[in-house]
Amino acid sequence: MHIQLGGIDYLILIVYFSFVIGIGWMLKRYMKGSTDFFLSGRSIPAWVTGLAFLSANLGAQEVIGMAASGAKYGIMTSHFYWVGAIPAMVFLAIFMMPFYYGSKARSVPEYLKMRFDEKTRGLNAISFAVMTVFSSGISMHALAKLLETLIGWPYWGCIFVSAFIVLVYIFLGGLTSAIYNEVLQFFMIVLGFAPLVFLALKNVGWWSGLKDKLALVATSQVVPGTVDQHYAAGTWSESWAHMGSYNQNPMGADWFTMVFGLGFVLSFGYWCTDFLVVQRAMAANSMSAARRTPLIAAVPKMLFPALVILPGMAAIALHQSSGGHFLPVGKDGTPDYNLTIPFMLKQYFPTGMIGIGFTALMASFMSGMAGNVTAFNTVWTYDIYQSYIAPGRSDGHYLWMGRMATVFGILVSIGAAYLASKFNNIMDMLQLVFGFVNAPLFATFLLGMFWRRTTGHGAFFGLLGGTLGAAIFHGLAHTNGAEVGIKGAWIAQQFQFNSEMAQNFTMAIVAWTSCFLLTIVVSLATARNKTDQELTGLVYSLTPKPKSENEPWYQQPVTLGIIILALTIVLNIIFW
Amino acid sequence: MNFDLRLPIGMLFSFYGILLVGYGLITKDSTQLYERSLGMNINLGWGLVLLIFGAFMLGMGLRGRSSPPQNKNESSAESKMAP
Numbered sequence: 001m002h003i004q005l006g007g008i009d010y011l012i013l014i015v016y017f018s019f020v021i022g023i024g025w026m027l028k029r030y031m032k033g034s035t036d037f038f039l040s041g042r043s044i045p046a047w048v049t050g051l052a053f054l055s056a057n058l059g060a061q062e063v064i065g066m067a068a069s070g071a072k073y074g075i076m077t078s079h080f081y082w083v084g085a086i087p088a089m090v091f092l093a094i095f096m097m098p099f100y101y102g103s104k105a106r107s108v109p110e111y112l113k114m115r116f117d118e119k120t121r122g123l124n125a126i127s128f129a130v131m132t133v134f135s136s137g138i139s140m141h142a143l144a145k146l147l148e149t150l151i152g153w154p155y156w157g158c159i160f161v162s163a164f165i166v167l168v169y170i171f172l173g174g175l176t177s178a179i180y181n182e183v184l185q186f187f188m189i190v191l192g193f194a195p196l197v198f199l200a201l202k203n204v205g206w207w208s209g210l211k212d213k214l215a216l217v218a219t220s221q222v223v224p225g226t227v228d229q230h231y232a233a234g235t236w237s238e239s240w241a242h243m244g245s246y247n248q249n250p251m252g253a254d255w256f257t258m259v260f261g262l263g264f265v266l267s268f269g270y271w272c273t274d275f276l277v278v279q280r281a282m283a284a285n286s287m288s289a290a291r292r293t294p295l296i297a298a299v300p301k302m303l304f305p306a307l308v309i310l311p312g313m314a315a316i317a318l319h320q321s322s323g324g325h326f327l328p329v330g331k332d333g334t335p336d337y338n339l340t341i342p343f344m345l346k347q348y349f350p351t352g353m354i355g356i357g358f359t360a361l362m363a364s365f366m367s368g369m370a371g372n373v374t375a376f377n378t379v380w381t382y383d384i385y386q387s388y389i390a391p392g393r394s395d396g397h398y399l400w401m402g403r404m405a406t407v408f409g410i411l412v413s414i415g416a417a418y419l420a421s422k423f424n425n426i427m428d429m430l431q432l433v434f435g436f437v438n439a440p441l442f443a444t445f446l447l448g449m450f451w452r453r454t455t456g457h458g459a460f461f462g463l464l465g466g467t468l469g470a471a472i473f474h475g476l477a478h479t480n481g482a483e484v485g486i487k488g489a490w491i492a493q494q495f496q497f498n499s500e501m502a503q504n505f506t507m508a509i510v511a512w513t514s515c516f517l518l519t520i521v522v523s524l525a526t527a528r529n530k531t532d533q534e535l536t537g538l539v540y541s542l543t544p545k546p547k548s549e550n551e552p553w554y555q556q557p558v559t560l561g562i563i564i565l566a567l568t569i570v571l572n573i574i575f576w
Numbered sequence: 577m578n579f580d581l582r583l584p585i586g587m588l589f590s591f592y593g594i595l596l597v598g599y600g601l602i603t604k605d606s607t608q609l610y611e612r613s614l615g616m617n618i619n620l621g622w623g624l625v626l627l628i629f630g631a632f633m634l635g636m637g638l639r640g641r642s643s644p645p646q647n648k649n650e651s652s653a654e655s656k657m658a659p
Contacts, residue, residue, distance in 0.1 A: 011595070012592060015588070019584060019587075023584060348614075350609045350610055351609065352599045352618075356592060
């Protein structure tokens with residue numbers, strides 16, 4: 001299924017990457033100290049940080065994974081947005097950003113040091129650093145594999161070229177370069193994929209045609225390997241109606257597992273504590289801009305299901321109605337869901353437009369990589385290198401180290417790319433990684449920010465316990481049909497699940513709950529290590545409320561947050 | 577920082593717009609090329625959209641440049657930018 005690119009398509013691609021590197025080059029002269037390199041000198045306006053906040057998350061798992069899930073699970077995938085993102089983004093803006101931005105912490109681990117102690121910071125910094133290079137490796141691997149399949153470019157050639165481009169622009173312009181390019185990538189993806197959605201919907205007969213065809217997907221078994229069970233007719237086109245029990249929907253999750261596991265634990269763990277996204281808000285030019293960053297991001301985020309899930313739904317509908325001849329299939333007749341978007345680009349876009357669509361796809365991978373690399377170099381330099389290896393050096397030395405960390409981080413992620421090939425759905429794999437590392441973390445932040453009695457020992461052992469809880473649960477949980485080992489059940493097949501996704505949601509719940517309880521127990525058993533005075537600006541009850549900066553109503557975080565939540569509820573009701 | 581992001585965004589998309597519109601006009605009689613986009617000349621149509629977007633961003637960026645920032649928080653840009 002090779003895509004044929006014409007001269008004009010290559011021109012579009014080359015111009016894009018010239019711009020990307022050009023922006024890095026233009027920013028080089030502004031990189032005077034480590035704060036410029038790692039925090040953009042806290043000088044970026046809110047609309048830029050907001051779009052970058054969104055775009056940093058718009059990596060491989062978003063575009064490829066969400067379209068794959070849209071085909072596999074239908075409109076229920078929208079829960080990753082309307083339940084699993086928007087509420088957490090609003091919470092971050094209103095409740096947590098005042099601590100992050102106001103405390104002048106330079107990273108999330110550094111906040112943990114200020115609030116708790118050195119060991120909690122160390123634990124978080126190291127696990128986070130590992131996670132970012134791993135994620136960056138996944139992006140790179142997915143991109144290279146895709147280009148190999150689609151255009152026939154050599155795998156390792158793609159790895160090195162994409163690594164080189166990301167390396168150059170971050171090396172030159174640091175976080176600012178990554179943020180500016182993320183905004184560019186945001187527009188590229190929106191403008192590159194919108195016509196694809198239009199053509200796919202037109203082909204499938206708009207919403208009513210889509211709904212009719214999806215009903216056939218859910219109820220029948222005409223296409224081998226697509227759906228191995230009969231579901232109610234609306235399962236692919238109604239987001240909540242079939243969540244009463246885990247065996248009513250292909251996601252294998254009931255509403256409680258979904259809301260608590262995805263909507264609360266995974267979502268808040270990711271959006272509120274992951275430095276990758278929080279770093280974008282920290283680069284904003286004022287407290288008000290920092291708080292508006294996630295809210296500005298929430299508006300397009302709310303509408304993204306139309307851009308990334310809808311094409312997947314249309315693809316499976318067309319696959320069904322064509323008797324299994326739309327999507328590329330594997331040997332056993334199962335569609336290769338991860339190829340949904342690239343395949344549709346090839347299907348619908350002529351020479352010219354395919355250059356735009358294809359460049360947008362590459363941009364989405366690069367933004368995922370770049371986001372991880374900038375988060376990695378900051379945490380490495382401030383929280384590991386400056387704290388444990390070489391404290392007390394000049395600022396210029398840490399700027400140099402940041403550039404070296406960029407090189408080093410990219411080299412390690414090239415190695416990590418190899419591991420990524422073991423799972424067939426990138427989304428499930430990322431959820432698993434987030435489950436281990438991020439799920440317990442939100443319990444620590446929640447207790448740390450809202451309960452002054454939480455101690456350093458409590459936080460540290462709570463985090464360890466949560467991660468351990470996740471690992472043990474993973475060892476006992478088994479998904480029907482999955483192989484034993486990296487996907488779970490390496491201790492025993494104690495808990496059975498219908499899908500990996502449901503297994504991951506439940507694992508997140510276990511991790512969060514064990515961290516939450518353990519932190520409380522250990523905190524009560526140990527003495528406080530910070531006085532009320534030291535905790536001013538770090539704990540909710542000890543911090544003066546952020547002053548209104550006399551913004552007009554449409555810039556006030558609380559007002560914006562309420563509007564966004566109300567719109568999200570409306571969307572949920574429309575597609576119930 | 578004296579670097580307006582709207583300018584490079586505007587330049588890039590104006591260029592893409594002109595490129596696609598031009599290509600769309602050259603190939604407008606090729607039914608074979610546009611068979612896959614369901615008979616629509618998507619290059620011409622979407623090229624126009626890109627051109628309008630690019631020109632709009634360029635215009636905003638140039639306007640911001642000719643009048644030096646009088647309000648530091650760039651609120652005027654922001655309210656129009658939120659998509």
